[in-house]
Each structure stands twice: as C-alpha cells, then as structure tokens.
Amino acid sequence: MSVLVFAEISDGKFKKATYEAVSYGRQIADMLGSKVVAIVIGNGADASELGEYGAHVVKTISTSDSFTADAYAAAVNASANEVSASTVIISNTYTGKSLAPRLAQLMGASLATNVVSLPDTNNGFQVKRSVFSGKAFAFVNLQRDKKVIAITPNSFEIKSFGETAVVEAASTQLGSTGLNIDAVNKVTGKIPLTEAEVVVSGGRGMKGPENWHMIEDLATALGAATACSKPVSDMDWRPHSEHVGQTGITIKPNLYIAIGISGAIQHLAGVSSSKVIVAINKDPEAPFFKAADYGIVGDAFEILPQLIAAAKN
C-alpha cells in the first residue's frame, strides 16, 4: 500500500503546488502508515529533491510529449498499480483537473476536487472541499477503497522532511493519445494566477485599460500576479483569463488587493478564501469593506503611487 503523488512539472521545473501535493501526500501516508511515491512525467526537473518535501520514492517517466489527459491518466494508473497505491494526490491545476477524472475512472476510485483539508479517517474517509465557488465548504465521504484527491493550490504548507528520495525509472512508458497538440503559447516569467501568493486586482474604478500600468507596477513590486473583476474582462480591458469571481477563476492567495472593485457577491465568491484581503475604493459604502481585513477609502490614482513607492522601498 502506498500514496501516489502526481508531481506536476511546468517548463522543466516542479511547481510550488507540486511540493504542496507531495507534503500533503506524506501526511496522509503517515496517517495510514504507508509510503509516499511520487510519479514524475517529463524531463528536466531534479526528481531527488522531492524527498525533501516528503516523498520516499520517486518514479520517473522520461518524455518530451506535452500533457494529454488520456495518455497521462493511463500512465499514472499503471504506476498506481505498480506501487499498489490506494490514494492518488493531484494538484487542482488545469493539468490536474484534466487528469483527475480520467484517472479516477481507470482506477474505479472516488474523486474529490478543490480539496482544502487533510482527510478525516476516524469514521470512513472524509475531506472538506470548497463549493458554490467559494461561498461555502462541503464535507464529502469518499466511499471507494481507492481515492483520487485534487487539492487546491495555496491550501497546504510545504513541509521539510530533510530526507532523500530513491529515484528510479517507472516500468511504464507514456502511451499514445487521441489528441494532436498543434501549437503551445505559454506566457513565461508570469506567475499563474491560481498559484500566486499575492494578487493585485483592478475593477471598473481603474477607469480604463490605459491605467493598468499602475496595477502592474504594484504587482511587480510585490511579486504578485494581476487579476480583474468581471466588468473589466467583459469590456475587454483585460483578458478573460484574469477574471476572478464566481464565473471566473477562484483563487486563494495569502494576500488579495482589490482596487476599484465594489465587491459584488459574485466577485467575493471567487476571492473570499484569501488569507488577507485589502480593499481600496473611493466609496466608503462599497460592500468590499465588509469582506476585507484592511481598507483605504480614497482615490485609487492618488493611493496607488504611494503603495508602489512603499513597495519598492
């Protein structure tokens, strides 16, 4: 018996979310009295470093093929069989969310996505997941012997175990896929929104896309990702991929700074799990102030330069 962690690689490196998943897997393995095996599919990353975060063994499948859900699910399923894994941990990234349901079918496993807690095994196997786009949480019992758990990035600590993992080639190869990858367009050097620890977000109060350099300057100074509200993406001031909220992306950074966003219920749904929320708005009655930890009432165009200067300092 073991716990298998899908150790996702991006551009030849492990993601922060991958370390979180490995540490999460280790904690489950310690609860169940079993070992953690990480499966790495791809090239470039130093597989041995996963020992530091909790992996006992790392299995590698060398390939230069891009991610496809069908081929990866088959390979992870074969690895799960190889190491008799009853539980597989995946990060809830775009890649993880494509992989998890196909893998769960192949394994005949119960599946939970958007998981934000360690399992409670006192009476069965229960996890907490976010539902209603962040407006609530649900406790779900996973009834099958096998489980696939996709954990929300930024929900779990990366733990240091100071160990070295045994690295070996998996006996599986990556098989064929029904999908042709025709072109890849990756924005390099930018922090993916769902994994960012700090997010600076702008709303209609920014008055137009020409003012976004101020949002970007503050984000750069803080090492943050940028986001926006629904009206901003609807008006094409910013790409839809930056829209956070109920019908956009749900995020969970350590710090969310909302500038010129009123705080409609649909927007709050997507950001309310952030650890610390700052609202900046000229309207003291803006609903965002009720959901924020810190607030500044005033003109964004006067406040932002002060914040940028202080952040660069």
Added chain:
Amino acid sequence: MKILACISVVPDTTTKITFAENNTQFNTAGVQYILNPYDELAVTRGLEIAEANGGTLTIVHVGKAEAEPVIRKALSMGANEAIRIDADPTDAQYVAEEIAKIAVGYDLILTGRESIDYNGGVVCGMLGSLLGITSINVVTRIDYADGKFSFDRDIDGGRETVSCAGPCVASAQKELCEPRIPNMRGIMAARTKPLQVLAPQAAANFSNYASYELPVAKTGVRLIDASEAGKLIDILRNEAKVI
C-alpha cells in the same frame, strides 16, 4: 453531425448560500435556478457548429422535473430535442455514468467548464474515460473542418491549440462564444420540442455529501487613511506578514 450538450441547473449567481437540516442540506428556499453559465456557452457553440454543418443538437440533463423550465430555455435557444434522466444525482460520477449511457453515437459532446454550485469540473473527463474518447478541458475555441475538431484550451500559464477526430468531449470556458439569447419564435417553438424523460439506471455510489459549512466571516476592516497609504505596505510586511 450529432452534438450533445450536457447542462446543469444551478442557483443564480447572486444567491446567498445557506444550509438547512443542521447544515446537511442546501437551503433551496427562495433560490432562483438558472442554466449554468458555462453550459450556456456549450449549448450556444454546439448550436453554431450544428447549424454550420447541417447537424442537430440534443440537450441532456440529469435531474428532477423542477429543471424542466431551464431545459426548455436551452430548447428555446435552438436545440432540437432534450433528454432528462429522472434522478437526483449524488455526485459527478453519477451524472457522468447516466450521461455516458445515452451519449454513444454523438460526434461531439459538450459540457461547461464546471457547474457554479459544486465546481467539480470533472464530468467532461469522466465521460471521455467512460466512452473511451478524447476529452479536452476548458476550451475557448471550437471549430470543425475536414472531419476534424480544432480547439484552443487554457493550460497552466498559457494556451494550447489542439485537434482530434470525433467523437470527443470538451468543456466550455469563457470566450468560447457569446451566449445566445432566445427569441420569441424560439420560445414558442421550444414548447412543443421533444423532451424525453428516461429512468435512471442504477449507478454506483462513489461519494456522498455529509454536511456543509459557511466560511468564517471577517471580524471587521481596519481602515488606513488615504494620505498615509504607504503605511499599508508596512502593515502587510511586518504585522500581517503576507509580503
């Protein structure tokens, strides 16, 4: 070409979420139900592709009779027919297994990226695996030419262009299209379009929802004077310790 669009019926985005029965049930009192916004995109793009290629669009929903007004809305957008599988689903697995039973023979199956109630986003992949076909998550473009489907899909930190032959299943992301608004003729026509109700076929129970809780409310905002806005950075660094 035969296209299938899978729809869920969800609480309106402005709904204040509360729970009943000692936090074991979602409180449906006063809740307005709508067609899941991402499924609306799936239906719209499915219609556009069906119309351009002389095909048909079928709607499928797993749920009870209360969903029928929303199913009729999808029909009024232009879908040819609808199937409702008469069950109260326990989880995404149940929904996927029920849909898989009627989904054979379609060239393209569309879902939304996720439902805005349970946010699983897994029915697309489950269907792909159950039917043994390619699944493509979070697509912002779908085109059909020369017997092949082509997609743009969101990936971590970027976008990818992919293609495959049908049958395949894809989940709709924003930007895919502008949702179609039903016109009066569509609304009239939808009243008499076929809506078949099928009995569920026992699907296994993989998970169950035991209880719910609401996020802890913020205790109160600490206001900083706009003239000393720079202080905020100091507080975030040294007190909150988040930067």
